[in-house]
Amino acid sequence: MKNILLCFTVIFFTTVNYCKGQKKGTETQIDTEFFIPVDQSKLYTRVMGNSEKPIIIALHGGPGAFSVDHEFYRDVFEKDYLVVYFDQRGGGKSDEFKDKSMLTTDQFVKDLDDVVDYIKDKYPNKKINLLGTSWGGTYGFLYLLKHQEKINSFISSSGFVDSPQRNFALISHERQLANELLKTTTDSIKKKRYLEILTKLDEIETSGFKDFFQNMNKVRYEFPKDLGFDVYWAKPELKEKKAKLLSDPAFFARVKYTPELLQKAMEKLEYVNEVFMNTESYNNLNIVDEVEVIKKPVLVIQGEYDYAIGVEQGRTIYKALKNVPKKDKELVYLKNASHNTPFEAPEVYYNTLKTFLKKYN
Numbered sequence: 598m599k600n601i602l603l604c605f606t607v608i609f610f611t612t613v614n615y616c617k618g619q620k621k622g623t624e625t626q627i628d629t630e631f632f633i634p635v636d637q638s639k640l641y642t643r644v645m646g647n648s649e650k651p652i653i654i655a656l657h658g659g660p661g662a663f664s665v666d667h668e669f670y671r672d673v674f675e676k677d678y679l680v681v682y683f684d685q686r687g688g689g690k691s692d693e694f695k696d697k698s699m700l701t702t703d704q705f706v707k708d709l710d711d712v713v714d715y716i717k718d719k720y721p722n723k724k725i726n727l728l729g730t731s732w733g734g735t736y737g738f739l740y741l742l743k744h745q746e747k748i749n750s751f752i753s754s755s756g757f758v759d760s761p762q763r764n765f766a767l768i769s770h771e772r773q774l775a776n777e778l779l780k781t782t783t784d785s786i787k788k789k790r791y792l793e794i795l796t797k798l799d800e801i802e803t804s805g806f807k808d809f810f811q812n813m814n815k816v817r818y819e820f821p822k823d824l825g826f827d828v829y830w831a832k833p834e835l836k837e838k839k840a841k842l843l844s845d846p847a848f849f850a851r852v853k854y855t856p857e858l859l860q861k862a863m864e865k866l867e868y869v870n871e872v873f874m875n876t877e878s879y880n881n882l883n884i885v886d887e888v889e890v891i892k893k894p895v896l897v898i899q900g901e902y903d904y905a906i907g908v909e910q911g912r913t914i915y916k917a918l919k920n921v922p923k924k925d926k927e928l929v930y931l932k933n934a935s936h937n938t939p940f941e942a943p944e945v946y947y948n949t950l951k952t953f954l955k956k957y958n
Contacts, residue, residue, distance in 0.1 A: 625649055626675070632691075633683065633715045635708045637699065641690035642683040642712070643667065644720075646675035651724040651749070651958040652716060654681045656733030660705070660879075661869025663689025663862050666730070668842070668852060669939045673947050678954070679723070681716055685736075687869040689862050700872045702739055702879060709740050713747050724749035724958055728950070731755050731905070731936065738884060738914075741891050750894040750957040752950060755936055757906040758914050760882040761806065766907030767816055767828065768802050774824040787823075794820050806880035810871045817905065831902040831935040838940055885917045894925040896953040900934030900941065927953060 625648045632639035645667060653674055655666040664682040667675075674680050686708050687694035694700065713725060726749050729737035734756015741751060757763050775791045775798070782788055798820075801812045817828045827833045842848050849855060854862075873879045895918055899911045915928040929949050934941035 627679075633712055635686065635711045636704070637696070638686055638692045638694050638708075640683050640686065640692075640708065640712065642681060644679060644681050644716075645671070646679040647677060648679055648720070650678050651726060651954075652681060652720060653678045653726045653728050653954070654683075654712065654716065656709075656727060656729035656736045657682075657685065657688075658731030658733050659685065659688060659866065659870060660700075660732050660873045661685075661688050661866040662732075663691075663866070665852065666728075668848065670728075671851075673951065674954075678726075678958075679720060681712075683712055688865055690858075693865060695868070697872050700869055701876070702736075702882065705736060706739050706743060709736065710744055710747075713740075713744070717747070726750045726752070726954060726958065728752045729754065729756055735882070738888055738891070741893060742884065742887050745891055745893050748893055750896075750954065752896045752898065752953060753914065754946075754950075755899045755903055755906055755938060756897075756914070757910045758882075758884045758888055758917060759910065760880055762883075762913060763905070763907040763910055764806060764809075764816075764880070765802065766909065767904050768798050770904055771816060771820050771824055772798050774826065778824065790823055794823060805877070807877045808875050809880045810874035813874055826904075827935070828904045829936040830941070831900060831933050832941050835937070835940045839937070885913060888914070888917045889919045891918055892920050894953075894957050895921055896927045896929070896949070898929045898931065898938070898946070898949055900936060900938050901930045901932055902935045905936040 626646065627648045628643070628645045630641070630643045633642050643664070653670075655664060655670065657664045657666060663684045667680070667682050670680060684691040686705060687700060717723075717725065725747065727737045727740070729735070729752065731754075734753035735758065736756075737751050737753055738756065738758055741748060772795060775794050779788060779791045782791070797815065801816065804812065806812075821828050830836060849859075897911050897914045897918075899906065901908065903910070911928055911930060915926065918926050929945075931938055931942040931945055934946075938946045
C-alpha cells in the first residue's frame, strides 16, 4: 500500500509535549504535540499555526494512513489558521490497534467526535472546519451526518460517498482499455494477458466486494501496469518529485520522523487498510441518500482523471448535497490531474481551498 503514501502527511511525537510560540504582531504561532484519548486508545495529534485564528482539522487518507498534511499545508494555512493534524485509530504514531471489531467507520466517527470536542475545549470559541483528503473526504461526510452542528465548513478533496460506484468505474475503465488493446496488439503473450485481466475483472465485478483487499491491489496497482495508465497519476512523470520528497532529510526533519518510524507507520497502514478493505460494509459504503441532510458549506474538489475514486464521484457528491444552498456548495474538477492533486495542479488546488475557507471564516 506504499502507493497511498502521498495522499497523507507524517508527524512525530516526543515523550514530552513540545510547544513553542512566536509573537508576530498580534499573531501567535504554535507547534504543540499531544495524545487525545478515545475508546481504548490514544490518537497522536500535532497542532500548528496561528492560535488566534479559526481551526482546520485535517483528515488524512487511508484508512490506516497517517498525517503528512503539514508538508502540504504549512505554507498555505498555518499563518491564517490553527491546523490540527492527527493520526487516526491504529495509524502513524497513534497507538497500535489490532482489534478488528473497532476498526470500523462507526468507531472512526466516534473517534473524530472525541477529537473535535477535545480541540473545542483546548481552543475555545473558534470555528472548526474539516479538510479531508481521499478517505478523509469520505470520513468528513460520515462525521457530518451525525455532528454537523459542530462544524463550520467542510472540504472534501478526492473523497467518495459511493464506494461501489468508484469500484465499478475503475473496472469499466480497465475493461475498455483491455478490449482496445486486444484489437490492436499482435503479441500473443500480451493478448493472453489482456484476456486474463478481462476474466478477472468480471469475477471482481460480480464478487459483491466482500473480500476486496487482494482484488483492490490487482485493479489499482497490478492491472494498470499492463494497460498503460496510472490510477493515481494523470502526470506519472511527477512521481519523481514525490520520490525526491520522501528521500529528503529535510522532509523527515519537518515531520519529525525517521526512516525507521516511517517503516513502522507503513506496516500499521497495511494492517488497518486490509481490515477495512476486507469489510463488506466499507467496500459497499453508499451514503448518497444520507448526505441530503447536510446543510453546512461544502467544497468538493477532485482531479478530472482520478480513477481511484471514479471520475464521476465529484458530480455524484455535489448532486447529493440537496440541502446545501447553491451559494454554499462548490464543485471543482482540476484539469489534467488525478489523485495526487497537490503535485499535479498545486496552484489551482491551493487557491481553491484558500478561497473557500476565507469565504466562511
